[in-house]
Amino acid sequence: MxxxxxxxxxxxxxxxxxxxxxxxxxxxxxxxxxxxxxxxxxxxxxxxxxxxxxxxxxxxxxxxxxxxxxxxxxxxxxxxxxxxxxxxxxxxxxxxxxxxxxxEDLSWSPHINMMVDQARQIASWVLGVFKERSKPLMVQLFKSLVRSRVEYCCPLWNPAKIADIQAIESIQRHFTRRISGLKNLNYWDRLKELKLLSLQRRRERYMIIHVWKILHGICPNDINMVFKENPRLGNKVVLPPITSRATSLAKTFYDNSFAVKAGKLWNTLPRDVNTQKTLECFKIKLGSYMESFPDNPPTPGYTASNHNSLIDCCSQRGGPQMAR
Known part of the structure; x- marks a missing residue:
């Protein structure tokens, strides 16, 4: 054709x-x-x-x-x-x-709103059908039936708007509140108690894993992502350039694009993480690295000490510099 x-x-x-x-x-x-x-x-x-x-x-x-x-x-x-x-x-x-x-307006908000509505319906169905509220059962039901609804193809539409991030996060926040013994804990503490990542942090994890797959030829590099080996920092992504004359709207699209956002996330990784040769070892190292940062997603009524993105967390800690 x-x-x-x-x-x-x-x-x-x-x-x-x-x-x-x-x-x-x-x-x-x-x-x-x-x-x-x-x-x-x-x-x-x-x-x-x-x-x-x-x-x-x-x-x-x-x-x-x-x-x-x-x-x-x-x-x-x-x-x-x-x-x-x-x-x-x-x-x-x-x-x-x-x-x-x-x-048509290049916004992911309509997709996110539809996706969140579907996830809420599934969550309501689960809570209506299953009367038991024990941690193992509720977490398993959430992971298999609800969370998968809000993570499909998330590296593509990963939101930048706080309202969209909060809308998605509200699915996990409301569901975990129904688990026995956790009702009186705030959302951040419930995540720690259940050993769960925020949905925001999980989306960033998916983006980083996809970059690893591009680097090792498992996924096609259809966005022409360029990598540079640094003796001290390991494998780093060279961020695509943008003209200084670009409009503010163009710069916003640039900052939120996968090539730039995923590249910045990848560039926060230390050398012992980004140089792993197998996917299994990379995921283990990545998990340990992500656990070293507080996971405080944007939540109504609570003020986070940062924007919860690994990019912001690493910047505050003074992490590796990003290649350009």
């Missing part, structure tokens, strides 16, 4: 395919429509029926570009792509892509 595409980018996973193109002029709209037609012709030639009624259109736009785009004379054509049956594709504000809700 990708051989018939001439003007756009195409990505596929199993039976999900997406075509993307930057739209700057009316000609770009026509070229994207042309590639869409090429794909539909290809499917007929190869006796493979596409579910055209399931086609979705998502236009990524920042608030500033959205205001500008609405004033362009060809803006109507951007939202009027058609299928071979003559059906016009209506622009969607949110599209579910491989289990992750992608928003």
């Amino acid at each position: 990708d051989k018939v595409i001439k003007h756009s980018k195409i990505n596929s996973f199993a039976d999900d395919t997406r075509i993307s193109k930057r739209i700057s002029t009316m000609d770009d709209c026509l070229l994207l429509q042309q590639d869409l037609e090429y794909v539909m012709e290809w499917s007929k030639d190869n006796n493979m029926m596409l579910h055209e009624e399931k086609f979705e259109l998502l236009s990524y736009r920042t608030p500033a570009s959205k205001a500008t785009a609405e004033a362009l004379p060809f803006m109507g054509a951007v939202n009027s792509y058609t299928t071979s049956s003559g059906t016009t594709l209506d622009r969607s504000t949110i599209v579910r892509d491989l289990g992750v809700n992608m928003s």
Whole structure:
């Protein structure tokens, strides 16, 4: 299929395919429509029926570009792509892509809100079905049925907004409060009692592990992450550059991107952790390293001594410098 595409980018996973193109002029709209037609012709030639009624259109736009785009004379054509049956594709504000809700404004808040709502429903079901509130049972139920709902693909959408972090953390905070003997403890103390990491700290752990897998070729380095060997500090990530003329919005996207956020997290690791050659040994060393920092996630009514990210904790402690 990708051989018939001439003007756009195409990505596929199993039976999900997406075509993307930057739209700057009316000609770009026509070229994207042309590639869409090429794909539909290809499917007929190869006796493979596409579910055209399931086609979705998502236009990524920042608030500033959205205001500008609405004033362009060809803006109507951007939202009027058609299928071979003559059906016009209506622009969607949110599209579910491989289990992750992608928003047109490049925000992860809609996905996080939907995910949190689903997790709350599962948590309510668990608490309604199981009457026992013992620590072993409740922790096992939470890990297997609830926590997995709020960690799927988390290195991609890891939030930076305090409100989003608190919304996700509230799932574990409310559930652990129902465990026998822990009701009168604050959330931070309940985490210590149950030997649990905050969901915020677990997401950072997943990001660091993914960087290790990129470094050792287990996962594809599709973001072109660059590593540099330092005799004293071990393996460090060279953070991608950003122009000083970048807008504040661009800098925010830059700081919250996986390439930068995961790179900074990785660069907090000491040499005896980031030079581990096997995943099992790396996870053990990483666990011990993370336990050396207090885990005080943002919680309504409590003031943390730091922002709880390993980046902030390491900065306060005076950890390794980050390569650029």
